[in-house]
Amino acid sequence: MIARDRMSKLASNLVLLAIGILFVLPLLWVLFASINRTAGLRVELPTHPTLQNFKAVLNTDTTYRPVFNGIVLCGGAALLTMVCAVLAAYPLSRFRTRFNRPFLLTVLFCTGLPITAVMVPVYGLFVQLNLVDTLGGTIMFMATAALPFAIWLTKTFMDGVPISLEEAAWVDGAGNMRALWAIVLPLMWPGIAVVLIFTFIGMWGNFFVPFMLLLSPERLPASVSIFTFFGQYGEPNYGQLAAYSLIYTTPVLLLYLLLSRKLGGAFALGGAIKG
């Protein structure tokens, strides 16, 4: 029996390792190519590692401005999402009316809608409202697209804060918004952080929305400007592309690490998905 257990453990480890290596291989390419001056498409250890590729891409046009744009765009949109989601979650979590259930089901329904499909009419709407190529318009749309899921998650976290604490505040004459600000929010900051970081990570990687709604090169975020590595002159410089990809990926990697170390990302997400 014990021998069989050990065998099955060994087998699990081996299968997992094999899958893990398959997942790592494409990642290795970006690591090695970024320090290889003559990087090609296959994974190879550079013979003369160099930071030349990083030096080449670390300038305003290629890296600083797109990353800054990304932070403004995704940071702004994530904050707007969060404010709206917290405000919306409060009445949904605290007051039971006939309106709650249909509204929550609509929100859940919206999380399922393929946002890609809405992009054509959204583009039309932006043309009508003169919002094409504006950061404000793009921020508002990105926030809206993230809202249904954020409301759902935030409400789930808020349900975990006992209502009895607020009842005490209400007795003392505090209004709803004051109770939300002074009592509920401080108790659910891990939940807020989870929603905010997930929202930001999702937006940081989003390509289609800024690709459609922004036009001027000086407004493009990093997720779109990466296309400039593919000029009309044939082969791109793979080493520089890899170096840029690493720089562009770093913020979300750090945020994800923060999330999983401090807050147990897997369980927070899993718990929320259960509805």
Next chain:
Amino acid sequence: MTTTVAPTAAAAPTTGKRPRGAKLVRMLPLSPAIGLMLVFLAGPILYCVYAAFTNMALTGPGAANVKFVGLDNFRKAFGSGAFTNAIWLTLVFTLISAIIGQNTLGLGLALLMRKSTKVVRNFVGTAVIGAWVLPEVVAAYLLSAFFNDNGTLNVILHAVGLPGQDWLYGAPIIAVSLANIWRGTAFSMLVYSAALSEIPKEIEESAEMDGAGGWRRLAFVTVPMITRAIMTNLMLITLQTLSVFGLIYAMTRGGPGTKSQTLPLYMYEQAFSFSQIGYGTAIALVMLAIGAVFSLIYLRGLNSEAA
């Protein structure tokens, strides 16, 4: 869930301690969210319904005076080889990469991780989640390099004596499907890890005591206990995969020819490269309908679960 909610719901009105105020005032904090969703989500969807029945275009006769054309756009779509090709490819892509690939691999990883040593578990978890956290376009470039004629995959295949090929030209829909599995499996893995961690150990142990082997335990004990997680996960990844655009666009642009042109790419081409807004929105409407059908099935499942 219902047991924790019921006492507060029942107690709240009787205590009478909550601030008084009209119901509408209490619901006021919802208004920013509702406003945004009305303008940027409901509005475009309604507009979609309207434009799909017109000949709206960015250039040509449809640009000057927009006319109702009834079901012409839909007739044109379902009569066109490119559209049916896109539907077909979307179904293949969704089936291979989400329903079979991400779902099965995610469940498999979650199950194996319970039996593995910590070092291996951490290594694999980090690798899989790393692929998931990467921005869409970066992932697309990594995988383009991986599947290229001179790429890593062929190096491995040659090393073990198998013939390679230029995957992005020879089998593009397979390449983008594998790419989507690589990128998306982490989500299913996280959902299933969380679900599995909530199964009481005793249940599986007692099944083992009764002599149920590994596969039988999996099929008759473990899987039935996480049905809800499976349904939720399947639905979410199906809908995500249905609207994948950036990954395919950056890897193949839908090509060569139309060999990896799924519905979102076909819609983009028709609406923006060919300026056929009316026709493009008709395709978008078909996509929304597919998404809505999936969402409704999901909501039905959730509702029957709650009842």
